[in-house]
Amino acid sequence: MSTSAEFTGVKRGHLPGDLAMWFFILAELSVFAILILAFAVTQALKPQMFSDSRLLLDTSTGLAMTLSLLTGGLFAALAQEQVRRSRPRRGAVYLLAALLAASVYVLLKLTEYHHLLDLGLGMEHNTFFTLYWILTGFHFLHVLLGMVILGWLAERCRRGLYNADNRSGFESGVLYWHMVDLIWVVLFPLVYVLS
Template sequence: MNQKVINHKNVYYPPGGILIWIIILLELVTFGIALIAMIYEGKAEPDQFHDSRLSLNVTCGMINTVFLLTSGFFMALSVKEVNMKGKHGLKKYLPVTILFGSFFLLLKSWEYYEKIEAGLSMGHNTFFNYYWMLTLFHVIHVIVGLVILISVYLGLKKESTTIEDIEASAAFWHMCDLIWLLLFPLLYLFF
């Protein structure tokens, strides 16, 4: 079993590794700039942004937040298990992590269908341009995250899969939580 102790207090070894944290910071900055641009434009058109915000389904957004938080919770438990029992400790909670991530995508797809049926697609107005751009960009990250988690799960038997790989994939998955925790309040509740 490939198990070694990583000193996370070293500046070059944050949990998941320095490369994934550089990616996380870049993603956070990218989404941050887009959200600030949206709020700046919302200040110029407050009525349009408020009316558009009211046409979003807050209950869907809230349930999706709970799905992602629950998925992140089981991911954090998976990493704890891995640190205690080695990489095969991942088998216990990772399927539940993937399941809740899939629930998020299912509900988001239904919400998209609802919006398209109501004619609130991309190009409807400035608010919905931001809504589609930001949420679709986030959904792409969730899909990539799920593919990474499934490939880590399927590759557990391989010697080449290390604890660092598992921690890096967990960090990427939690990044999807972080981004959604900024998107949900600013899109669904702020204006």
């Protein structure tokens, strides 16, 4: 009888991707943790400013960005499953869908940035917006890099360069994308919702 792990080609006790990528992700998460801690501590020190400033953000836009990134993460996971089954060309299709979902995030975030700048809510406006721009801008750069990685993986899948026995590099790229998702899942409530 085959187990779920055998069916998907995953070995028990095996971390997907390369160890170097895990160290890189840990380093990136550490930087984000410091920024998130700075945001939380400053909010505790200036609760009224943060509450008032948060009202100037559109929570529905933040939710739409969250859904677009999570949808991209779902498609990246589906692509990974196709590669584990040695169907890389199907994986390429899922990666293109992930890129499309990520593009929605980019469009929404750029629209939000433009709107905030039009209102005069740049980095210098107050402490909330200084931290908002640092946190979300740093994350935005990670999304853009993640999209480049997904595009590169899609092209390699299209050429059939990944399969069940050769997927470590592919898994590393998908891991990076999931890190981007995870960070936004923390940033969205922290920046847009919690007071």
